[in-house]
Amino acid sequence: MVPSKGADPISHSVPIRTLALALAVVMFVMGADLNIVSPFLIDISRSFHVTLAATGWLVTAFAAGYTLASPLAGWMSDRTGRLPTLLAGMIAFVVFETASGLAPTLLTEAASRALAGITAGAVSPVAYSLVGDVVPKPERPRVMAILSMGFSASTVAGVPLGLLLSTAVGWRGTLLAIAGALAMSGIGLVLLLTRMSKIPAIPRQSSSRSATELLLQTWPQLTASFMAFAAMGLVYTYLPTTLLRRGVPNTTWLMAVLAGYGLFNLIGNAIFGRLGESKGAATAVRIAQWIEISMLALLALAAAWGSLAIAIAASWLFAASQAYIPDLKALAANVPIHWRGTSLALNNTAMYSGMMVGSAIANAVFHQWGFPLTASLGGVAIALGIASMHRRRRLAPRAIQGV
Template sequence: MNRNMALFFLIMFAIGTDSFIVSPLMPTLRESFGITVAQSGWFVSAYALGYAAFALIAGPLSDGWNRKRVLVYGLFAFGLFTLLCGFAAGFWQMVAFRFLAGVSAAFASPQIWAAISQLVKPQNVLKAMGIATAGLAASQMLGVPLGSYLAASGWHTPFFAIGAAAFVLAILAAILLPAMPASGSKNASIWGRYRSLMSGSAPKLSFIAYFLFQFGNFGAFSFMGTWLSDRFHLSVAGVGTVMLFLGLGNMIGSFWGSGFTARFGQRHAFAYGVIFISLLYLLLPFMPKLALVEAAYFLIFLALGMLFPLMMNALQRLSPTARGTISSLANSSMYFGTTLGSLTAGFLYSCSGAFMSVSLLAAVCFCLSLGLFSGSGAFSAVSPVLSHKKQTLKQ
């Protein structure tokens, strides 16, 4: 099982790195394709759009297929289209390949969370999800510097490297992972799977809670660099250094957060973590020194590294037959939360001219999320959906 966890870590690292690696390539890509700054933003947006648009479809479909095959084929497609990005001869070719890479990732990535719940013993699920989350955290920390290093020999090289790595990971997944046959009905429609999943109040409250959490999280994260530049006059390189600390904290929390959870229990660990980061966000605007801000951000992302596996585990427990659907819906909720949270935070920051409004938004969203998760029973010892069904049968 350890080799499977190592494989899941590497897959999440590769997919996450593909998202972050474009950032340092932007100036070179603009020059190579002769495009404007606004047009270059499509290299990021096309990937995100492809992922968000197809994640809601990929999840329900994968619940009716062999999950191992979906993961392997998704990784091969992801590797192919990422590799083709390195051969793109024009702007629209690059946009198309980035979009298709995002679509492929939408099929591959949710299978990791679903496979963990399907393959790992219940007592080890949270730890395994922490390891997968650490792969994303490592990509966040290393994606930009890795892209810069690989691009030293040309902008094509990072795409070739990630594409080749995806092929290797697909082969390893095909060899190492056991078959994971469909957990739900093969004939169920996409809408039917969502309707079955969302029956009852527990799933509705849980996904609204997850959306609100990501709304506040990414709303505050999106304007972290702007605030650090305005308040402490940091350069782009200075903000990048802070990002390294954030990624390190997030990775440490992902790896070792399960120990904290084991001590206090999932419900209390989640509540303590949410209250902790809410207080730190409220204190951030009043910290006079950059060193204090860096320490606070490190602790925030340390806690976030622990909280994300907790939420994913709680969502996965909503239904044992719709894990792919749950993973995809969670990812889509995150993307929509990121988009709307960034827009709202930008409006608040521009109107108030102070980061306090953004940090207050984050704290309020975190607390609302905590209340909704608590009300849903997502962190109870028994799955809230199964509990609801048992009560219905008794009646």
């Protein structure tokens, strides 16, 4: 029997969309946890009787653990298999997230957040690698966009839901609820995966030549991923402050504007996921990059002129054009299966290290020269990403085999 379009090529009993939605739920919970601590910093500082600056390190601890753990997790999944690595990461995350909700001191809270970040970093790249293993190459951008939409939806719905829950159970109860949510979604995912009759075996190949070829093939999209998130860090770090200064009346209106930012990012994921499926992931990336650099130029001009409406519109369209990340992940998955986990993990690290670098530059530039220059530097980052993707087109004929 010939499988219908959209059916899982490995097992007809688990459609691709069902698997993607299950993984998207896991990504939603992970994204909610990544973003939920920032709104709780004041409450956490009161609980531990420390300064707000001290609790700010909790965000850094999680982000650093998330960024640094990804390459090791990807490498392990290439050696021990996707499912064991994914399952171990989710179990460990539940344990350390629970510890975050029960920590008696700021030191133990910081350690728990760092360990939760490490285990979260073990889940995300392996989930995308699993998609690369079981989904045919032409459909990968669309399916990876579903996972990315789950992550993006956490900023639109997950964080507000967490804040609403915290009014009843506090910040500790909210973190414990996140641990419980991942446990439930993880159980559902495992039950779903057990219905798959076969998952591709990963051959044990680890020659230095293959590793070198992997880096030669993937450095352009790694650079594009780094630059995309550097631009995001440059823009988003002080976008709320800029909007308030340009006339957003209060924080309630600001939350509505930022919710629109997240909503447009969701829409962009759907658009560029479909575009990647129909026209190819590389084409979708290049189209999005040119839209993105145009919106950054418009955002810089609007900030300089003081036009609030144009600034909001440009920021929303920037968020939509930023949603080519699933297409970059699809390109990162186009490597031999025994390097796919490593490739996607390096892509993950490139993204979040870019975010940290972009945020650091924004901190140095914004207070001295203002948001117009900060947004313009975001445009420079995207221009470098465009150049790297142009270089990829020249390298494409020499791509390694075995995809």
